[in-house]
Amino acid sequence: xxxxxxxxxxxxxxxxxxxxxxxxxxxxxxxxxxxxxxxxxxxxxxxxxxxxxxxxxxxxxxxxxxxxxxxxxxxxxxxxxxxxxxxxxxxxxxxxxxxxxxxxxxxxxxxxxxxxxxxxxxxxx
Numbered sequence: 044x045x046x047x048x049x050x051x052x053x054x055x056x057x058x059x060x061x062x063x064x065x066x067x068x069x070x071x072x073x074x075x076x077x078x079x080x081x082x083x084x085x086x087x088x089x090x091x092x093x094x095x096x097x098x099x100x101x102x103x104x105x106x107x108x109x110x111x112x113x114x115x116x117x118x119x120x121x122x123x124x125x126x127x128x129x130x131x132x133x134x135x136x137x138x139x140x141x142x143x144x145x146x147x148x149x150x151x152x153x154x155x156x157x158x159x160x161x162x163x164x165x166x167x168x
Contacts, residue, residue, distance in 0.1 A: 044095045044098055044100070045096065047095045048092045048093070048095035049092070050092075051089070051091045051092030052088070052089065052092040052162075052168050054084070054088045055085045055087075055088035055089040055092060055155075055159070056168075058081040058084040058085040058088065058155075059082070059155050059156065059159055061077070062077070062078045062082045062085065062151075065078045066078055066148075066152060070145055073145055073148075075142050075143055075144060075145055075147075075148045076142045076143075078142075078145075078148040078149075078151065079142035079147075079148045080142070081155075082148070082152045082154065082155040083107070083155075085155040085158075085159070086126070086155045086158055087107055087110065089155070089162060089168075090107065090110035090111055090113075090158075091105075093118075093162065094110065094113055094114065094117075099113065099117075101113065107126065108126075111124075111126055118165070120161070120165060121161075123161065124154075124158055124161050125157070
């Protein structure tokens with residue numbers, strides 16, 4: 044399961060990097076949907092990676108909320124990560140109306156970036 048966890052962590056880092064690159068463009072050139080979707084995939088993959096690292100194989104149809112709840116049960120420090128403003132809760136049900144504004148997608152990116160920082164600080168990745 045360790046190899047699966049690594050794959051999820053690598054994929055998450057790549058998606059976070061893609062979202063970050065998009066945000067460095069001039070505001071009028073930013074494709075907000077890409078920032079939102081890549082940030083969402085990063086969060087989802089970081090959470091799945093953590094669960095795999097802990098020996099838990101999540102279901103394919105898990106939402107970000109359910110993954111997050113599982114992570115908090117294992118490690119109470121996950122409660123320090125605020126995903127409440129993260130409106131894209133499932134890769135199969137992306138609320139595209141939310142992803143149409145740079146300030147809103149910045150919130151999504153910040154959630155993914157904070158999760159990345161947390162996992163590094165906890166020496167999980």
